[in-house]
Each structure stands twice: as C-alpha cells, then as structure tokens.
Amino acid sequence: MGLKAALTTIMALGVLVGVSLPPRGWSQNPQARRVVAVRAGRMFDPKSGTNLPDQVVLIQGERITDVGPAGRVKVPAGATVIDLSRATVLPGLIDGHVHLTDGKGDQRQQAIHSATESLKAGYTTLVTQGSHGGNYADVELKKESDSGRVQGPRLLPAGPILGGELPAKGPDAFRAGMRDLSQHGADHAKITTTGMFSFKPNGGEMVNEPVATLDELKAAVDEAHKHGMFVATHSYGGPGLKWAIDAGVDDIQHALSADDADIKALRQKNLPVTATILDLRQDEPGDLKKFAPYSKWRLAPQTWKKMMVAGIRLGYGSGATPVTNGQGRIFNTACQCSHGVQSEMFPIFVQWGATPVYALRMATTVNAEIIHKQDSLGTIEKGKFADLIAVAGDPLKDITEMQRVKFVMKGGEIVKNELTAAPSRTSSAQAK
Numbered sequence: 014m015g016l017k018a019a020l021t022t023i024m025a026l027g028v029l030v031g032v033s034l035p036p037r038g039w040s041q042n043p044q045a046r047r048v049v050a051v052r053a054g055r056m057f058d059p060k061s062g063t064n065l066p067d068q069v070v071l072i073q074g075e076r077i078t079d080v081g082p083a084g085r086v087k088v089p090a091g092a093t094v095i096d097l098s099r100a101t102v103l104p105g106l107i108d109g110h111v112h113l114t115d116g117k118g119d120q121r122q123q124a125i126h127s128a129t130e131s132l133k134a135g136y137t138t139l140v141t142q143g144s145h146g147g148n149y150a151d152v153e154l155k156k157e158s159d160s161g162r163v164q165g166p167r168l169l170p171a172g173p174i175l176g177g178e179l180p181a182k183g184p185d186a187f188r189a190g191m192r193d194l195s196q197h198g199a200d201h202a203k204i205t206t207t208g209m210f211s212f213k214p215n216g217g218e219m220v221n222e223p224v225a226t227l228d229e230l231k232a233a234v235d236e237a238h239k240h241g242m243f244v245a246t247h248s249y250g251g252p253g254l255k256w257a258i259d260a261g262v263d264d265i266q267h268a269l270s271a272d273d274a275d276i277k278a279l280r281q282k283n284l285p286v287t288a289t290i291l292d293l294r295q296d297e298p299g300d301l302k303k304f305a306p307y308s309k310w311r312l313a314p315q316t317w318k319k320m321m322v323a324g325i326r327l328g329y330g331s332g333a334t335p336v337t338n339g340q341g342r343i344f345n346t347a348c349q350c351s352h353g354v355q356s357e358m359f360p361i362f363v364q365w366g367a368t369p370v371y372a373l374r375m376a377t378t379v380n381a382e383i384i385h386k387q388d389s390l391g392t393i394e395k396g397k398f399a400d401l402i403a404v405a406g407d408p409l410k411d412i413t414e415m416q417r418v419k420f421v422m423k424g425g426e427i428v429k430n431e432l433t434a435a436p437s438r439t440s441s442a443q444a445k
Contacts, residue, residue: 048073048092049425049436051401052083053102057408059378059392062370064101064409072399075424079395093436097403097420100432103373104393105137105400105423107380108355109287110266110330113139113154116146117337124150127335128158128165130353133429135402135418138167140384142245142266143174143203145334152198166423167400169384171245172199175233176225184232191236201243201263201384204233207253217307219270221251230260243385245287250275258284264383266330269293269309271316276323285383286325288317289332291344291351291358314365321367328383329375331355356415359408369412399425403432 049072055064069086071079079086088094108131113124124147131139141151151170158165172194173179181190187204194202208224230246237244243263248254250270257265258278268275268286279286293310300308321327333351334342344351362372381391389397403420421429427436 048078048089049095049399050088050092051095051102051422052088052098053100053403054098055101055407056080056393057101057103057373059104059370059374062374064407067098068102070102070393070399070401072425075399075426077393077395077397077399080393091438093438095427095430095436096433100403100405100420101407101414102393102401102403102420103135103408104377104391105398105402105421106135106356106376107138107140107329107384107390108136108331108333108376109140109264109328109380109383110142110289110332111139111352111355112143112145112332112334113141114144114147114150115335115337115341116144120147120150121153123147123335123337124154125163125165127333127352128154128168130350131333131355132164132166132423133418133421134353134356135415135421136166136355137400137402137421137423138169138380138384138386138390140169140201140245140330140380141171142247142330143171144178145174146178148173148178149197149199155198164423164426164428167390167398169200170198171201171203172197174247175202175204176229177205181229184228187229187233188236191233191240191242195237195240195242199242201245202233202237203245203247203266204230204257204262205247206230206257207247207249207251210249212304212307217304217312219250219307219309219312221249221253221270223251223253223256225253225256227256227259230256230262234261234263258282264328268320269312269316271320273319276320276325279320279325280323283326285328285379286320287328287330287380287383288313288320289330290317290361291355292332292334292342295342295344295351318366321365321371326379326383327375328380329358329372331358354416356418359412359415363412369409372412373408373415398423405432 051070053068056068067083113127114120149172155168157163175190181187206225207221209222245264246257248257265286297310342351345354378391381387401422404414406414408414419431
C-alpha cells in the first residue's frame with residue numbers, strides 16, 4: 014500500500030471512530046440511553062407540599078427528561094414502563110449526617126455495607142460528617158460509586174474531622190488541613206467546635222466546652238470556600254456555637270443548647286441547622302446516669318421546637334454509624350443497626366410539631382439547598398437526577414410510611430423493587 018493510500022485509510026478510520034464514539038460523558042452501554050417511564054399514582058412535590066395525582070416521569074440515562082400529568086406526558090413506544098400507579102413516588106432522600114466507618118476492621122467493606130443499607134431504605138444521597146477512624150474511606154467509596162464499580166448512594170465525603178482526626182492547631186494549621194482535605198477529594202469539612210459537656214444541677218442548663226477558636230474557624234471557612242468546599246461543624250452550644258455562627262460556617266450540626274441569641278443570629282444569617290436526634294435517644298441511658306433528670310435527648314425537642322418556630326432552616330441528619338461488635342449508635346435494637354432505619358426520625362419530628370410536609374422537605378429540598386445540590390437533587394423535575402423512591406401508602410396521611418420504602422431508584426437504575434413485577438416494554442399501541 015502506497016503512502017497516499019495508507020493516509021487515506023487512516024483518515025477514513027478516524028472518521029469512523031469519531032462517528033461511532035458517543036459524546037464525552039455518555040454511557041458506553043446503549044441500554045443506559047433507553048427511555049424509562051415511571052407511572053406514579055401519587056407523586057410528592059415538595060415545592061407545593063402536595064401529592065400530584067397520575068403523573069408520568071420519563072428518564073433517559075441518569076436524568077429526568079420530562080415529568081407531568083399522564084394526559085400531557087406520553088410514554089414513547091418501546092419505553093420501559095415501571096408501574097407505580099398504586100404507590101406514592103417521592104424524591105430520593107438525603108441524609109445530611111452519617112458516618113460510614115468507625116476505624117475497626119475492613120473500612121472499605123464497612124463503608125459499603127453502611128452506604129448500601131441506607132440506600133435500600135431510600136437514602137439516595139448521604140453526607141458523611143467525619144470518618145471516625147476510617148481516614149478517607151468515604152472519598153474512596155465515592156470514587157467507586159461514581160465509576161459504577163459499586164452500586165451505592167451519592168456521597169458527599171468529608172474525610173477525617175479537621176482539628177480532631179486530622180490534627181490542627183492555629184489558623185495556619187486549619188488552612189493547611191483544609192487544603193489536605195481538598196486534595197484528597199473531600200466535598201466539605203467537618204469541624205468540632207464543642208467538646209466536653211455537662212448539665213448544671215439546678216435548672217438543667219447545658220454547659221459546653223469550646224475546642225476551636227474563632228480565628229481557627231474563620232481561617233478554615235475562608236480556605237474551604239477558596240476550594241469550593243463547605244464547612245459543617247459539630248456545635249452543641251456555648252462559645253463554640255457562637256464562634257461557628259460568627260465565623261460564617263455553612264451548616265451547624267446539632268445546636269442542641271442554642272440560646273435565644275444564637276437562634277436570632279442563625280435566623281439573621283439564614284444559617285441552617287441539622288439537628289440529629291436518634292443518636293441522642295441512644296445516648297439517653299448513659300446521660301441519665303451522669304446528669305439525671307437531664308439529658309441531651311430531653312433537651313432536644315425544647316431547642317428544636319424553638320428553632321422551627323423561629324423559621325430556622327432545619328435539615329435532616331441521622332448521625333447513623335456502623336455497629337461493630339454491638340458497639341456504636343444503635344437506632345433499632347431489632348436489627349442492631351442505625352444505617353437503614355434512620356426514617357424513624359420522621360414520626361419523631363411530627364410528634365414534635367412538624368407537619369409531614371415539613372419533615373419530608375427537610376430530607377429533600379432543604380437538604381439539597383444545604384449541600385448546594387438544589388439544581389440536581391431534592392425534587393422530581395426535568396433535568397434532575399432520576400433518584401426516586403416509593404411507598405405503598407400516603408406519607409402525608411401516615412408519616413410512618415417512610416419507614417417502609419418499597420422502591421428505590423438512583424440515577425435511573427432500580428436498586429430495590431417490592432412493588433411491581435419486572436418492568437415492561439411499551440408497544441406503539443400502548444404508548445398512545
């Protein structure tokens with residue numbers, strides 16, 4: 014073959030290759046580009062706070078391409094149909110405070126197990142708030158999940174807690190630690206601002222020891238924002254909470270003993286609070302041995318109700334942890350677990366005065382805003398990730414339905430289905 018002929022052949026192959034390769038970011042699997050249609054008998058819309066009847070959700074790849082009443086959104090011929098016409102379909106839930114590891118045993122397997130149990134319960138997105146000895150296992154699991162090697166929820170990893178697991182002392186050290194977290198792939202940082210606590214015998218006022226300075230927190234926040242990260246803090250109350258608010262952190266975890274001045278400052282800054290509660294319930298026996306009749310669990314509803322009435326943005330976070338050898342946060346003694354049963358929080362919030370709509374918004378739209386993912390998560394809308402869950406009943410009438418999630422889809426892929434038979438293909442006649 015002559016040089017000219019060889020060049021012509023190479024150019025032809027190049028054209029063929031260019032035509033045959035899908036655009037960057039598209040799946041190499043043609044099946045992943047098929048159209049999936051979900052028929053929803055009821056679809057919870059957090060924006061209106063209502064169940065929309067008889068809806069159709071069209072999905073291609075991992076995104077929603079259209080959604081609306083069945084009278085408007087037609088199911089294309091050949092689409093795979095998932096019939097949830099007798100169920101309530103909701104956006105995938107977001108747990109804003111979990112721990113996937115505890116530093117004991119195989120951390121990768123522990124992280125996978127924790128994340129999988131939460132995913133099957135409807136938590137399609139998890140925000141880790143410190144690895145508790147697992148180093149960067151949460152970051153590594155995110156990489157595996159994003160690449161498709163592991164079927165897991167969307168993860169926003171924090172890696173080790175800055176100033177604790179990742180030691181730092183002084184503003185410069187906090188800046189350096191934040192850079193280290195960013196380089197390892199953390200989406201955000203978790204910083205503990207309050208440590209030892211006690212209750213005063215008379216009146217039960219909670220006393221919290223600060224463990225980070227205002228200057229350290231300001232440096233950490235400034236450095237985090239430079240790297241496109243957000244900062245969450247473990248802050249119960251006292252100076253540690255006040256300094257976190259003053260420093261401009263992005264999300265306060267707990268705020269368990271926030272006083273009136275703290276609540277006013279939180280409202281003025283529109284700063285969200287993610288108040289974990291099931292961990293406090295699990296700590297109740299130990300707290301009462303030390304401080305009876307006072308405890309964190311008994312203080313929690315008092316502060317939380319004040320914050321709700323004040324209009325604080327209240328996020329949904331469980332504090333779920335792995336359970337190793339019977340140790341750890343055990344939310345449910347029947348399964349000796351916390352991951353997978355965190356929806357026990359929904360009826361508790363309702364008992365404390367929240368409406369079912371308010372509680373559901375906490376775990377969907379509010380949390381999506383807190384983690385800056387409102388453009389892709391939190392609602393079932395065109396262009397967003399196809400993260401859908403379903404329950405048999407109506408959670409607006411019975412919030413305990415959220416503890417019985419029967420269907421889970423993450424990014425267009427079915428993770429769990431206890432509601433329907435195998436998805437069917439639609440013919441041209443059926444599509445009309």
